[in-house]
Amino acid sequence: MYSETGSQWNVAELEDAAHRHLISPAEELAKLGTSGGRTLFTSADGIYITDSRGRRMIDGPAGMWCTQVGYNCKPIADAIAAQALRICYNSPWYSLNGPSAGLARRIAEFAPGDLNHVFFTTGGSSAVDSALRFMQFFNNVLGRPSKKTIICRIDGYHGSTHLTAACSGRAGNRPNFDLEMDNVTFISAPNRYRHPQGGDEAAFLEFLVAEFEERIESLGPQNIGAFLAEPVLASGGVIVPPKGYHRRFLEICRKHDILYISDEVVTGFGRCGEWFASEPAFDIVPDIITFAKGVTSGYVPLGGFVISDAVLGRISGENAKGSAYTNGYTYSGHPVSCAAALANIEVIEQGGLLAHVREVAPYFQEQLRKLGEIPLVGDVRGIGLLGCVECATDPHSQAATDFDKAVAARIDRLCYENGLIVRPIGSMCVLSPALIIKKEEIDTMISILRESIEKVQAEIRAEGRF
Ligand SMILES: Cc1ncc(COP(=O)(O)O)c(C=O)c1O
Structure with missing residues (x-):
């Protein structure tokens, strides 16, 4: 199988090598070195991915919310190869390359x-x-060294660096890690489901706004540097905030000169039918937008942030006071990654994929919501091509139980057997397919998910547990 790429290893050997030598993200250490853990995928095309046993499945999460244009896209692969041969690298610390500028x-x-x-x-x-370090740098240059606290949300996810991990409010990512919490504070996730105040959307919004204002008041606006928010909390369970939430929060930020950082790592590059969701979907122009994933459709790594002239102007040109933003990476603006992103953008444009998402997303959401009629389903949420079905075996419980999580894992396993990969997140089954998905393929995805939920529901009923 691997001879084409020059390796003589076979699947069994590769699996063995992984078990013996590879540490993966979220590695369950009790199982380190044992077999039967992760699936080895060997090829992929369009919305489909094939495992080492030859089973071809719909990739429901599109990798990790990232393979926007689908797998096996030749124009992107060609652009990567061409750029690698033309000039594979230049130092961004003292030179430029064409793809990053373009x-x-x-x-x-x-x-x-x-x-x-x-x-x-x-x-x-x-x-x-980098965006958060910019905020710290910005306030130091402006002579307000205390204005550094970052307001984040419970259930938010922003990454695995020291600072972004501290700002991530998902409980599961925190145990046994040291987190520098001095300048980080959390407020509620804007999730009405299971929330004691969540009955009425408008009233819930007022509760959230009041909590935000109280936190600013209690810490002092002179100590708060940024509000960091995903437009839709993705890994936290596809949480779409109440209507008007981002607008209200932005207005409060403006009042107190707090930078609004919109983390569009998931929502950007077409996931919500727009290049960036902040303005068209949520009516805000933030100070900074962060992006990654869909910018290259996952073909090669790349991320970044885009910042307003108004903010940058306050510490650049004659306001720079001799300072240099020395945060950076050997691979900032990597020419091969940027060439891949340019090709990806062209594929999205030429394929009319943003318009396509705007056309199929309402259908996806409508079909997904129909699963809410199944008694085991507690909540269905989503926007664009982001969707989540949350299982609840006890509708009165304030939080997902361990049994809910085990039930969701059983559903995910059944989906896999039936040809659909679902992203397992606690008690939730999450879908974020490639943007190229067609209505018939949405039907297939939803019907596999429905059958799997109904089957597991019947099983746990038979076990007397539901
Ligand atoms: C909203 C959000 N921000 C940041 C990140 C971190 O991105 P990466 O895993 O590319 O470092 C993620 C990853 O899933 C994310 O969902």
């Missing part, structure tokens, strides 16, 4: 308002980390 211009065109300058990183964590 890509920065394209991203500035897509970004709302006066967000016109782009800083490239190597992925989503480094994008958010």
Whole structure:
């Protein structure tokens, strides 16, 4: 199987090598070195992915919310190869390359308002980390060294660097890690489901706004540097905030000169039918937007942030006071990654994929919501091509139980056997397919998910547990 790529290893050997030598993200250490853990995928095309046993499945999460244009896209692969041969690297610390300059211009065109300058990183964590370090740098240059606290949300996810991990409010990512919490504070996730205040959307919004204002008041606006928010909390369970939430929060940020950082690592590049969701879907022009994942459709790593002229102008030119933003990476603006992103953008444009998402997403959401009629399903949420079905065996429980999580894992396993990969997140089954998905394929995805939920529901009923 691997002879084409020059390796003589076979599947069994590769699996063995992984078990013996590879540490993966979220590695369950009790199982380290044992077989039967992760699936080895060997090829992929369009919305499909094939495992080492030859089973071809719909890739429901599109990798990890990232393979926007689908797998096996020749124009992107060709652009990567051509750039690697033309010039594979230059130092961004003292030189320029064409693809990064061209890509920065394209991203500035897509970004709302006066967000016109782009800083490239190597992925989503480094994008958010760099944006947060910019905020700290910004306030130091402005002579307000205490204005550094970052307000984040419970259930938010922003990455795995030291700072972005501290800002990530998902409980499961925190145990046994040291987290520098001095300048980080959490407020509620804007999730009405299972929330005691969540009955009425408008009243819930007022509760969230009041909590935000109280936190600013209690910490002092002179100590708060940024509000960091995903437009839709993705890994936290596809949480779409109440209508008007981002607008209200932005207005409060403006009042107190707090930078609004919109983390569009998941929502950007077509996932919500737009290049960036902040303005068209949520009516805000933030100060900074972070991006990654879909910018290259996952073909090669790349991330970054785009920042407003208004903010940058306060510490640049004659306001720079001799300072240099020395945060950066060997691979900032990597020419091969940026060439891949430019090709990806062209594929999205030529395929009319943003319009396609705007056309199929309402259908996807409508079909997904029909699963809410199954008694085991507690909640269905989503926007664009992001969707989540949450299982609840006890509708009165304030939080997902361990049994809910085990039930969701059983559903995910059944889906896999039936040809659909579902992203397992706690008690939730999450879908975020490639943007190229067609209505018939959405039907297939939803019907596999429905059958799997109904089957597991019947099993746990028979076991007397539901
Ligand atoms: C909203 C958000 N921000 C940041 C990140 C971190 O990105 P990466 O894993 O590319 O470092 C993720 C990853 O899933 C994410 O969902």
